Amino acid sequence: MSFPDALTRARDLAEAQIAAALTDVDLPVAEAMRYAVRGGKGLRAFLVIESASLYGIETAASVAAAIECVHAYSLVHDDLPCMDDDDLRRGLPTVHRKWDEATAVLAGDALQSLGFGLLVDADCPAEYRLDLIRSFALAGGVRGMVGGQALDIMAETADVPLTLEQVIRLQAGKTGALITWSATAGARMAGADITALQTYGDALGLAFQIWDDVLDVTGDAATVGKAVGKDASAGKATFVSLLGLDEAKRRADELVTKACDALAVYGQSAETLREAARFVISRDR
Amino acid sequence: MSFPDALTRARDLAEAQIAAALTDVDLPVAEAMRYAVRGGKGLRAFLVIESASLYGIETAASVAAAIECVHAYSLVHDDLPCMDDDDLRRGLPTVHRKWDEATAVLAGDALQSLGFGLLVDADCPAEYRLDLIRSFALAGGVRGMVGGQALDIMAETADVPLTLEQVIRLQAGKTGALITWSATAGARMAGADITALQTYGDALGLAFQIWDDVLDVTGDAATVGKAVGKDASAGKATFVSLLGLDEAKRRADELVTKACDALAVYGQSAETLREAARFVISRDR
Numbered sequence: 001m002s003f004p005d006a007l008t009r010a011r012d013l014a015e016a017q018i019a020a021a022l023t024d025v026d027l028p029v030a031e032a033m034r035y036a037v038r039g040g041k042g043l044r045a046f047l048v049i050e051s052a053s054l055y056g057i058e059t060a061a062s063v064a065a066a067i068e069c070v071h072a073y074s075l076v077h078d079d080l081p082c083m084d085d086d087d088l089r090r091g092l093p094t095v096h097r098k099w100d101e102a103t104a105v106l107a108g109d110a111l112q113s114l115g116f117g118l119l120v121d122a123d124c125p126a127e128y129r130l131d132l133i134r135s136f137a138l139a140g141g142v143r144g145m146v147g148g149q150a151l152d153i154m155a156e157t158a159d160v161p162l163t164l165e166q167v168i169r170l171q172a173g174k175t176g177a178l179i180t181w182s183a184t185a186g187a188r189m190a191g192a193d194i195t196a197l198q199t200y201g202d203a204l205g206l207a208f209q210i211w212d213d214v215l216d217v218t219g220d221a222a223t224v225g226k227a228v229g230k231d232a233s234a235g236k237a238t239f240v241s242l243l244g245l246d247e248a249k250r251r252a253d254e255l256v257t258k259a260c261d262a263l264a265v266y267g268q269s270a271e272t273l274r275e276a277a278r279f280v281i282s283r284d285r
Numbered sequence: 286m287s288f289p290d291a292l293t294r295a296r297d298l299a300e301a302q303i304a305a306a307l308t309d310v311d312l313p314v315a316e317a318m319r320y321a322v323r324g325g326k327g328l329r330a331f332l333v334i335e336s337a338s339l340y341g342i343e344t345a346a347s348v349a350a351a352i353e354c355v356h357a358y359s360l361v362h363d364d365l366p367c368m369d370d371d372d373l374r375r376g377l378p379t380v381h382r383k384w385d386e387a388t389a390v391l392a393g394d395a396l397q398s399l400g401f402g403l404l405v406d407a408d409c410p411a412e413y414r415l416d417l418i419r420s421f422a423l424a425g426g427v428r429g430m431v432g433g434q435a436l437d438i439m440a441e442t443a444d445v446p447l448t449l450e451q452v453i454r455l456q457a458g459k460t461g462a463l464i465t466w467s468a469t470a471g472a473r474m475a476g477a478d479i480t481a482l483q484t485y486g487d488a489l490g491l492a493f494q495i496w497d498d499v500l501d502v503t504g505d506a507a508t509v510g511k512a513v514g515k516d517a518s519a520g521k522a523t524f525v526s527l528l529g530l531d532e533a534k535r536r537a538d539e540l541v542t543k544a545c546d547a548l549a550v551y552g553q554s555a556e557t558l559r560e561a562a563r564f565v566i567s568r569d570r
Contacts (some may be wrong), residue, residue: 029435030427077394082386101367102438110427116401117422127412131417137402142315142395150314153387
């Protein structure tokens with residue numbers, strides 16, 4: 001299967017699991033949850049399903065759904081007026097614009113709960129499921145994504161822009177932790193060594209974020225699906241402001257090579273994951 | 286051990302576990318997390334530790350900490366300007382007043398992640414830990430607490446006040462689900478039948494909420510530790526507005542009897558849990 005097809009399939013599998021989990025919950029907040037997960041790229045779901053497939057596991061849909069729940073919740077909360085204050089996400093009104101702020105807070109909260117609930121049903125032995133949940137809680141929590149978000153907010157009010165090292169640390173939390181978790185999920189489901197997939201995920205996550213900064217400068221809102229140019233106009237340190245556009249692109253490219261090389265141990269069966277890494281620095285949204 | 290001592294001990298055990306989990310996280314958001322869990326009544330932690338003790342399990346501190354994390358997160362988000370907009374909680378400034386809204390959103394989010402992370406370390410077999418996590422996700426999610434919160438917000442803008450049946454459904458989610466979960470946690474850790482503790486928890490939770498409505502009418506803010514009289518002035522349907530003060534108290538009393546009776550199977554060893562039920566309708570905060 002080609003990468004674009006695998007991506008679409010992973011996203012659809014995850015969305016179907018989430019919709020099934022919300023069947024017969026007849027509340028606006030449940031509708032907001034479904035809305036929030038729809039239309040994403042599905043990159044994290046893809047990483048879960050593809051890494052599981054390296055170990056012959058073809059039933060990772062609930063794990064893929066779990067990571068998409070948590071990713072979606074983080075976007076819903078990140079878009080809130082007290083955070084990034086965005087009106088547009090994936091080309092559509094953000095949850096708090098379509099409903100209201102209270103619904104956005106609650107939909108995000110319930111998406112996080114649902115994410116953990118879905119992991120309980122992962123199709124692997126109990127001990128491995130517990131490892132998935134333990135690592136998921138770390139990657140999403142104050143030592144992972146939320147910690148990165150908090151650093152990001154502190155950076156906005158700091159007197160001096162962050163250094164490159166600080167931006168890398170921030171992004172390793174904010175977007176890197178969940179991407180790496182997604183990439184390692186397959187090995188965790190198999191109780192196998194996660195090292196190679198971790199290296200892949202770390203490099204991919206950083207390349208992904210560098211490319212987001214590139215798109216913030218070179219993209220247009222209609223294609224990207226959210227506001228662009230915000231970071232630059234806010235005087236925020238980004239990979240582009242710190243490295244320049246060309247050097248940022250060169251680093252992203254270098255990271256993608258590193259990510260692909262890390263998968264050598266899996267041989268040809270990891271080719272779709274390599275394709276994904278190359279996609280990350282060619283996408284226009 | 287008397288009930289007040291057991292309550293203090295459970296709360297302190299939970300707080301110590303949470304503080305340990307946050308050791309060396311040097312971010313304002315982590316400070317906000319610690320702040321948010323401090324000074325609670327510790328009722329949920331107590332229910333976990335006491336129900337576990339019925340099964341001879343004396344090592345339920347991480348499970349107690351998990352429920353206090355989720356309880357604290359729900360309060361932090363509930364106090365936000367877009368929700369109840371409260372300045373005071375447990376007699377101190379709410380998190381968004383002491384820090385800011387973004388920190389309050391993130392601290393709540395990370396407390397939820399931490400709660401799930403703590404459950405992974407529950408001192409019981411892997412299958413029972415997964416049962417704890419599955420039921421915890423349901424109790425805290427859109428079919429439990431968040432669903433109740435969402436109904437509560439809808440009620441505020443509804444044209445007609447809720448009926449008694451609707452208020453009972455709302456509260457069963459908003460506060461009942463986590464209280465019942467806490468009461469059943471011990472049986473879950475032992476892989477035992479949860480029925481008796483579930484009946485106890487359901488009755489206790491409803492009595493608890495009725496008494497909260499009583500305190501909203503009869504209490505003063507300094508003692509209760511948060512604003513009072515808000516529901517009445519907002520024209521919100523409460524157990525007191527629907528039943529009258531005397532009938533509300535009588536129902537709470539009846540529920541406490543039901544809760545105590547449900548524990549007959551545990552004999553004398555459940556006496557502290559019975560004391561807890563009686564406390565719920567005698568507390569002044």
